[in-house]
Amino acid sequence: MTKQALKQPVRILVMLSTTFLGLLLITFLIGRVVPIDPVLAVVGDKALPQVYEKARIAMGLDLPLWKQFFIYISNVLTGDFGTSVLTANPVIDDILRVFPATFELAITATVIGVLAGIPLGIFSAVKRDSFLDHVTRVIGLFGYSLPIFWLGLMGLMFFYARLDLLPGPGRVDVFYEGIVTPVTGFLTLDSMIAGEWEIFRNAVYHLILPASLLGYYSMAYLSRMTRSFMIEQLGQEYILTARVKGVKEWKVIWGHALGNCAIPLITVIALGFGTLLEGSVLTETVFAWPGLGLYLTNSLLNADMNAVLGCTIVVGAIFLGVNLFSDFLYKIMDPRAR
Amino acid sequence: MAGNTPLLTVNDLSVVFPSPKGDVCAVNNLGFSMGREKIGIVGESGSGKSVTGRAVLGLLPPYARVTASDITFKGRNLLTCSEKQMRQIRGRQISMVMQDPKYSLNPVRTVGNQISEAYTIHHKAGKKQARQKTLDMLKAVRIRNPAQVYGLYPHEVSGGMGQRIMIAMMLIPEPSLLIADEPTSALDVTVQLQVLAILDDLVQERGMGLIFISHDLALVSSFCDRVIIMYGGQIMEVVDAVNLHKSNHPYTKGLLGCLPKIDGNPDHLPTLVRDEAWLKPPPKCFGRGTAL
Ligand SMILES: Nc1ncnc2c1ncn2[C@@H]1O[C@H](COP(=O)(O)OP(=O)(O)OP(=O)(O)O)[C@@H](O)[C@H]1O
Ligand SMILES: [Mg+2]
Numbered sequence: 003m004t005k006q007a008l009k010q011p012v013r014i015l016v017m018l019s020t021t022f023l024g025l026l027l028i029t030f031l032i033g034r035v036v037p038i039d040p041v042l043a044v045v046g047d048k049a050l051p052q053v054y055e056k057a058r059i060a061m062g063l064d065l066p067l068w069k070q071f072f073i074y075i076s077n078v079l080t081g082d083f084g085t086s087v088l089t090a091n092p093v094i095d096d097i098l099r100v101f102p103a104t105f106e107l108a109i110t111a112t113v114i115g116v117l118a119g120i121p122l123g124i125f126s127a128v129k130r131d132s133f134l135d136h137v138t139r140v141i142g143l144f145g146y147s148l149p150i151f152w153l154g155l156m157g158l159m160f161f162y163a164r165l166d167l168l169p170g171p172g173r174v175d176v177f178y179e180g181i182v183t184p185v186t187g188f189l190t191l192d193s194m195i196a197g198e199w200e201i202f203r204n205a206v207y208h209l210i211l212p213a214s215l216l217g218y219y220s221m222a223y224l225s226r227m228t229r230s231f232m233i234e235q236l237g238q239e240y241i242l243t244a245r246v247k248g249v250k251e252w253k254v255i256w257g258h259a260l261g262n263c264a265i266p267l268i269t270v271i272a273l274g275f276g277t278l279l280e281g282s283v284l285t286e287t288v289f290a291w292p293g294l295g296l297y298l299t300n301s302l303l304n305a306d307m308n309a310v311l312g313c314t315i316v317v318g319a320i321f322l323g324v325n326l327f328s329d330f331l332y333k334i335m336d337p338r339a340r
Numbered sequence: 341m342a343g344n345t346p347l348l349t350v351n352d353l354s355v356v357f358p359s360p361k362g363d364v365c366a367v368n369n370l371g372f373s374m375g376r377e378k379i380g381i382v383g384e385s386g387s388g389k390s391v392t393g394r395a396v397l398g399l400l401p402p403y404a405r406v407t408a409s410d411i412t413f414k415g416r417n418l419l420t421c422s423e424k425q426m427r428q429i430r431g432r433q434i435s436m437v438m439q440d441p442k443y444s445l446n447p448v449r450t451v452g453n454q455i456s457e458a459y460t461i462h463h464k465a466g467k468k469q470a471r472q473k474t475l476d477m478l479k480a481v482r483i484r485n486p487a488q489v490y491g492l493y494p495h496e497v498s499g500g501m502g503q504r505i506m507i508a509m510m511l512i513p514e515p516s517l518l519i520a521d522e523p524t525s526a527l528d529v530t531v532q533l534q535v536l537a538i539l540d541d542l543v544q545e546r547g548m549g550l551i552f553i554s555h556d557l558a559l560v561s562s563f564c565d566r567v568i569i570m571y572g573g574q575i576m577e578v579v580d581a582v583n584l585h586k587s588n589h590p591y592t593k594g595l596l597g598c599l600p601k602i603d604g605n606p607d608h609l610p611t612l613v614r615d616e617a618w619l620k621p622p623p624k625c626f627g628r629g630t631a632l
Contacts, residue, residue: 248431
């Protein structure tokens with residue numbers, strides 16, 4: 003019994019660490035294979051051969067590959083991803099600084115997607131082939147097929163340039179920048195904690211457009227998935243049982259069918275959330291949103307290898323974490339999986 | 341021992357499922373009347389047994405075309421009932437046990453929760469009272485440790501216990517009519533008999549009417565008072581169970597002939613005789629009618 007109970011976490015732990023180790027191996031190899039000389043990046047291409055050689059030894063690049071890999075692993079595990087050439091900061095500090103912006107955006111977008119997408123999906127499943135179902139389908143199709151940077155630009159042009167209802171790019175207006183001390187890293191929360199309500203309002207306004215845009219994509223996807231899960235569940239026999247008992251139709255849907263849809267939905271939501279946490283490169287670029295996606299893009303364009311690989315590892319770790327979390331939720335929701 | 345007051349009367353019931361390949365007439369001009377008795381419905385697969393039961397409950401899918409001149413339950417015309425009125429009849433007045441508890445119980449809710457829901461829909465009761473009622477009902481279907489079973493999930497109970505739970509759930513609001521749609525087909529033989537005995541006792545005790553749908557002619561004839569033989573969505577004949585073996589109808593004889601006998605191996609397997617001439621032309625159906 004206790005042995006059985008212990009087996010599960012151990013298995014998960016082994017699986018997680020192998021996956022993570024695999025990820026490290028890949029990033030390590032990429033770091034050695036790409037035609038960017040890390041020594042040159044540090045000393046510059048006008049350095050003397052002796053200086054170059056000295057730097058190479060100092061960076062441990064003369065050691066055998068397996069030794070380098072071990073050093074790499076122990077560095078990564080202690081949070082040392084090296085120094086960014088571009089910002090001259092430790093990569094980990096950079097990531098910790100930009101990540102909350104992405105996190106804030108991803109959470110808001112996911113909440114919008116879930117709150118709009120799931121009810122919409124349920125509605126179109128229940129009223130299948132009705133006018134509303136077709137409208138939802140078209141909205142969803144738009145969400146799939148329009149490029150997000152275009153929608154982002156259109157949104158900025160319309161709501162910012164034309165109507166002046168919403169602010170332009172960035173997380174907050176320039177003159178508000180750097181006033182509140184980061185506690186959580188979420189600008190909305192931090193400004194609330196600091197009692198800076200003007201900044202809070204401003205930050206929320208800045209969040210609206212990019213978050214709705216990403217939320218729209220997430221809604222488009224979620225509503226389609228919810229619809230198909232719901233249609234499947236409504237055809238099951240336990241639904242007939244509930245109706246035979248005299249359960250009201252809305253309770254059949256929300257009380258009986260939804261609980262069963264929730265199980266596959268968790269995975270879909272979690273994976274979508276994980277994707278958003280990677281930093282939506284295009285959205286962050288269009289909105290000059292100082293998050294992981296923008297940082298990663300800048301590092302890539304400047305051949306800042308340490309930063310790129312550091313971001314890759316963080317993104318990989320996030321995905322592992324999100325997967326673990328969704329497995330955990332799955333176990334809570336589905337009594338058969340316990 | 342048929343009751344005198346008619347509990348349920350059905351006249352000219354027809355159910356048509358439109359399909360791209362032409363309409364399928366699942367039930368055709370069917371009519372019967374029953375009191376608080378046990379009535380069996382037998383017929384081969386696709387003869388419209390389940391559809392008949394669901395039509396009475398008003399639970400066919402919306403695309404089904406249901407027509408009838410009369411469906412009267414306890415003097416009340418079900419055809420003119422609103423959806424809301426039907427909901428008050430379902431469960432409380434007419435209930436249904438289905439074939440396989442594996443599929444007919446909600447997998448993510450405890451069995452206790454599902455049974456007590458059936459009670460609280462129709463009776464004003466607090467949580468505690470509903471729980472107590474549920475435990476009593478579990479005891480009534482001969483579950484020995486009701487308090488423990490209350491908190492189990494459907495996948496944690498065996499088929500036999502699952503079906504007893506279904507029966508408990510369907511009988512807890514104390515309906516007057518139970519439709520049992522092949523309630524034991526998914527169970528193995530020894531468990532079948534236990535479940536049937538429980539069903540029989542409860543129906544007897546509460547003076548309920550029972551519509552027992554089955555493939556098993558022998559079972560139905562020993563278990564029910566009267567038997568309706570169906571073929572192609574129509575009633576071939578209605579006979580008292582004790583007289584079933586004396587039936588003159590060729591289809592009933594055919595069904596009886598297909599039963600395996602203990603003595604003597606037949607040198608050939610009997611095949612069922614079917615005759616289109618038995619079927620009245622389906623007035624409300626388009627195309628060829630039945631899906632046989
Ligand atoms: N939802 C539906 N849509 C279309 N056709 C249906 C539907 N339900 C039943 N039918 C058709 O109605 C006919 C009668 O089906 P029904 O389920 O009543 O048969 P049955 O006598 O209960 O058979 P079985 O013994 O296999 O349960 C079948 O031909 C079936 O294909
Ligand atoms: Mg059937």
